[in-house]
Amino acid sequence: MMANKEMNNLLDDIMIEKIATAPVNELMAEYNISANEIQTTQSRFLDRVKKHKQQLKKNRLKDARAQLEAEKKKHDTVDVAGFLAKKGKDAKAILIDLLLQQKLPENLTIAHREGKEFTDEDANQIIANLIAMGVIDVDDKGD
Template identity: 75%
Template sequence: MMANKEINNLLDDIMIEHIANAPVSELMAEDNLTSDDIVTTQARFLGRVHECKQQYKKARLKNARSQLEIEKKKHEAVDVMAYLATKGKDARDVLVELFVQQKLPENLTLAHREGKEFTDEDAQQILANLIAMGAIDVDNKGD
């Protein structure tokens, strides 16, 4: 049974290669095609390819939007003030402590502030982002 399938696949490959290498005039004569038939078929094919590309783009966009909503919900659920209350420290102190203990992600970078002071709100936002990303475990009592 397997040999028949392999033979059929081989014959299909040979036929496809023959058709692909045949001159257009030969194919037109063999199937009684006119140039209008070919143009119509080509337009239909290109239209279908364009339609598939559009569907793919829409599916990617829909997926990206749903992932964005998931991330937004993570950030909305973060209660930085409650986390800071359990620590008994302000946001800056917690960030410094995490930095000293090397508990921050290795690839974490902060933008250059051009001489501006680092505010408590900045520190709280960084903590909120780290918690939402899962880099800081708020349920971990040893943290």
């Protein structure tokens, strides 16, 4: 049964290819159709392809938005204060420890502060981002 379905699909593909590559005058003669009918069919086909491509783009955008929302939720659920209390250190001390232990990602960069002080809030935000990215494991028992 499956072989028959595959055979029918193959024959359909061959027929579609034959029709798609055939000259217009040959199609007109073989199927007794006019140039207007061919143009109408071609226009409908192109319209369907365009709509399908638009739907695919919308679906990709929808998926990307869903992934972005999931990432935002990760950041929203980070309990930096609880993590710091558990460690008994402030965020700056933890960042220094991670730097000394070479546990920070190689591609991690911190923006130039233009002479401004690196605040505790800045350090807390970096810790929150590292937790959300999975660089820091909040459930890590051995330290």
